[in-house]
Amino acid sequence: MTRQPFAAWAIGAALIAGIATSWAQSGDHRMISPADLKWADVPSLPPGAKLAVIEGPMSEAVPFTVRIKVPANYRIPSHWHPAVERVTVLSGTFHMGLGDKLDMQKSMPVVAGGMMILQAKTPHFAWTSEETVVQLHGTGPWGVTYVNPADDPRAK
DSSP, X not given: OOHHHHHXXXXXXXXXXXXXXXXXXXXXXXXXXXXXXXXXXXXXXXXXXXXXXXXXXXXXXXXXXEEEEXXXXXXXXXXXXXSOEEEXXXXXXXXXXXXXXXXXXXXXXXETTOEEEEOTTOOEXXXXXXXEEEEEEEESSOOOXXXXXXGOGGGO
């Protein structure tokens, strides 16, 4: 009977040691301030959008996190993504709607602190009336496919 408590303690200690070791070996911790962000144009979105990659790359099957900043009166035509889209509004109001064509009357305003989650290949559109910053995160590979290929800024 005295061996069982010792065995349980030994197993527990080994598990705790293993967990502590895995935490100690996880050396990719980062803290990022807004001043650390490097903004660049977004070729897959209409002109005016800026993107800051926080974690990625978006082109590989790994987690990614980016911020997208768009100006006032910005429009993103109907499009879809190959994976689940998770968008958190950080500032401004992001109006988003479902469907094959941008229709401002069929959209919902999402304010700072709000979030949208769309399933893969769901056609949707967005617009703003003020400068807006959103944070997008998910798992790649990521892409943007426009419902109407003529709306794709990469084709122009």
